[in-house]
Amino acid sequence: MTKKGPRLLQGNEAVVEGAIAAGLRFFAGYPITPSTEIAEQCAAKLPKVGGKFIQMEDEIASMAAICGASLAGVKSMTATSGPGFSLKQENLGFAVKGEIPCVVVNVQRVGPSTGMPTSPAQGDVMQARWGAHGDHEIVALCPSSVKEAFTLTVEAFNIAEEYRTPVILLLDEVVGHLREKVELPSKEELVVKDREKPTLPPGEYKPFAMDQGKIPGVPPLAAYGEGYRFHVTGLTHGEDGFPTNNPAIAEKQLKRLNEKISANRDDLVKVEKLHLDDAEVVVVAYGATARSARKAVNDARAQGIKAGMLRPITIWPFAENEMLEVKAKSPKAVIVAEMNLGQLVLPIKRVMGDSVPVIQVNKLAGQLIEPEEILSAIKEAI
């Protein structure tokens, strides 16, 4: 699996290495640029470690198949890009509702529709948040380097397993296709988490219990074939997993479903802070855009400008507290750089309110935002 010593790896390849290291043993996918290498690598590598790969008839079936495999007790993943991500949304909602651990990779390209399949964008930030129907919480992680593509894939599996939820890994075409020299952590250095199994016997085990798990609101998950004979449905269900129209039970269960994520924000939300302590201008950027933001901030510092960067590694849940910390220091401006027309900027503006000006640096047409563009925004703001 993971070998010692530096390797030249592509972001998409690193996702597969990370996934297998985290215990991935079932991948179902459908070819779509710029994510296809993930499927290709899984097809080659999974059978060697006793896992299985299948190229399904469509994106919808891929999402369905990983839910089925996960309920059978096997760690599962699929990968896609914007249009395929749209097709997966109904079954992604099913995974949320059925509390099925799985990882969905979206290597973002320019949309809407077929758009620019080989060019980068960050246009699915809100699709990741709200693409599935109904009220729900979602976890989405956003790597900005090849090494992080590896480590965050491991993290995505760990969160999926620990919180019984689908986790979205939001890459962009730059990070997906970027090749970097990386030293991957060894097996011993990795923390790999597995879902909590029921300790209660069949009959007493409730697959959607409020209080049978170690983490409040996260029920242990049996696997099919272990004698529990349990039911999973997309219908609103009680603790026993069977459908109910009882408004009190429905309300309680839907709240638990949301709160198991929202109440654990502090554990889930990871950010990188660069020169934030005395920053007069704070750049917020994620994914490939953060690479340019880092250079811009360092260049600004070299020129005596007190710039800093806040990089959300976890895109969803939103880094509310970290943004409030930025606001509390009353910087002259917050610059939000995104390869879209402004998606993460919306909750940032909500946090900053009228007290901190929010400046947008956006690019739409499939080109990376360059450090100079962010640097000139910093200089204008100061």
Next chain:
Amino acid sequence: MALPVENYLRVAKMPHIWCPGCGHGIVLQAIVRAIHELELDTEKTVIVSGIGCSARAPGYLHFDTLHTTHGRAIAFATGIKLAKPELNVIVITGDGDAAAIGGNHLIHAARRNLDLTVICFNNNIYGMTSGQYSPLTPQGSYATTSPYGMLEKPFDLCELVMGAGGTFAARSTTYHARQLTNIIKEAISHKGFAFVDALSQCPTYFGRRNKMRSALEMMNWFKDRAVPVKTWEKMSAEEREGKFPIGVLTKTQAPELTEVYNQLIEQLQQRGGE
């Protein structure tokens, strides 16, 4: 044979939601009898469904059960079977679920020859949404969305499965309940993809609009049109008009996907590492 129902049914979840006269209970009973007679391990059998009246069946079956999204039961089941090939995986679907929204999954599962048993509770209508036409509604029949009679030609799902490379396809009806049980037994025992077209009456939403208000009238409608496959093979095109064959329509052997895949895993692992 006396049937220990509590081994197989979640009796506490009864009464079921199906309308009076609905045929789905008869198909459900045939499945339970088949499982009982085959002595399948109830702890190693998973039952998966999509959306519709048929899809509520797993809720009453005391196994590992999965009630999924519309049309996608076979795709969910594909993941379960590949992940744990030792499990018996049975898919319960309906004519809208299998032939319309889930048609793509049906033909590809047949093509792959994955060891699933798919039983279509075929009542020729969308019952759950109260009577719209499905791809299996006979031409000329009335539904809420075919108020002037069904204009389109229906699928023959067994022919479709056979055309896609399915290695087992069979048909029976709720009138032929004993044959239906035997066919389901044979389908479950078949190594590879097995499809059963189980005609089931919907007097409430199909019969009522088509001059068959009672379950009995509808079951007689099945009886009058069903022809044993051996007789069917000798009939001319004119004689076949308005009729359909029942029985096992195809049964062949071909390599099964999980077996082939497990062989590949073994070969690669013998070659050693990466």
